[in-house]
Amino acid sequence: MVSLADLTPPPALGALDGRYRSVVAPLVDHLSEAALNRQRLHVEIEWLIHLTAHGVVPGAGALSDTEQDELRSLIDEFDETAVAELATIEAETVHDVKAVEYFLRRRLVDRLDGRSDLAELVHFACTSEDINNLSYALMVRGAVTEVWLPRARALVAQVGAMARELASTPLLAHTHGQPATPTTMGKELAVLAWRLERQVRRVGDADYLGKLNGATGTYGAHVAAVPGVDWQQVSRQFVEGLGLTWNPLTTQIESHDWQAEVYADIARFNRVLHNLCTDVWSYISLGYFAQVRGQGTVGSSTMPHKVNPIRFENAEANLEVSNALLDVLASTLVTSRLQRDLTDSSMQRNVGTALGHSLLAVDNAGRGLAGLDAVPEAMAADLDRNWEVLAEPVQSVMRALAARGVEGMSNPYERLKELTRGRRITGDDLRAFVRRLGLPPEEEERLVALTPVTYVGLAPQLVEHLPTRGTGDGSASS
Known part of the structure; x- marks a missing residue:
């Protein structure tokens, strides 16, 4: 059998250096x-x-x-x-x-x-670590600011644009997997865009620290060689001249706390993005999104009708791999025995793999979102099958009237529970119930006119809280 390792060039061992x-x-x-x-x-x-x-x-x-x-x-x-x-x-x-x-x-x-x-x-x-710590700080800063952040910001902008487009598209919410108070698809996407934006902002504000102070952080060799120099000032000027933040107190190594902070923030972004992927996957399974654009590929090898949400599934897997690495990087790098051990040397060589899987997930999520079309008719049909969600506004109006001293409004929660719990009701059922309550005419007409599609509260306006652009600058839209 031919050894694949002997091929020229040899096949990549990992997916990042091969398939992706x-x-x-x-x-x-x-x-x-x-x-x-x-x-x-x-x-x-x-x-x-x-x-x-x-x-x-x-x-x-x-x-x-x-x-x-x-x-x-x-x-x-x-x-x-x-x-x-x-x-x-x-x-x-x-x-x-x-x-x-x-x-x-x-x-x-x-x-x-x-x-x-x-x-x-x-x-x-x-010492070697004077060179290494500065090199890694420059490398990670470059990778984050020049590669990862632009891709992450573009994805946040993409989610934000979808949220604005669907700001007024009614959606049946599901809490604990059960039909719940209606919202809009745009508002739900805006929640995710807001969360992602916040983590992008934290990553964008990261400090990248560096040191140059010798074998155990004392400037011992520096002072011995040239005792009359202000070596702390020389070190500070040099580190800051590289565009880094000077760390005045270290052992042989720079403590890597800043790395742990950056990796934790990227991991948190990954987790929010994972949440977006699972939610969008669920909306696709409910028929709220159709995968129609750019889908010339094979969905299933045996079922011609299928278009699988593989972009979101691939993103989930890569986010999980990325976070496993980011978490171990963040937890391991902050500890070094006494004045130095070598665990950080091997550990830091995995930063590229950790960010690579995150970048791949961002790419997959963006491609997946780009292939979606909302199906408002499917969302509206689900809302029309769940008139019981209007039990909430009816009992809330009754509570407000009871507080004003209106007769006949007692026990609203219990009365609506008896009507709706464990069974489906129609619009006619709810309207008949409302008309029997003896509400003031204005309140009665308002509730009779209410439908699951129109019961979305301030959801469309809430989307306006998103930043004007997905740039990570935190500026609110007007």
């Missing part, structure tokens, strides 16, 4: 192993430039603007050749960060006309 590669490909630029090494190289280059530009180490020669540009061009040119060279160096060093250091030292000679005088300033006074 096209959907999650943008994350590769941020969260792959190659992206990690590229970001490490970026941090090492910027640290070298920072040290020389500010004259931190006395006597060290400065880099000219041209030389700085040449070093920074290594990031733009980082390609498969660089990836392969780093892999070769790491095979010798058996240390990934040291491999990046040696790679940059070579470039000082190859690209800067022999500036080997700066070789010992590469990785100066740094």
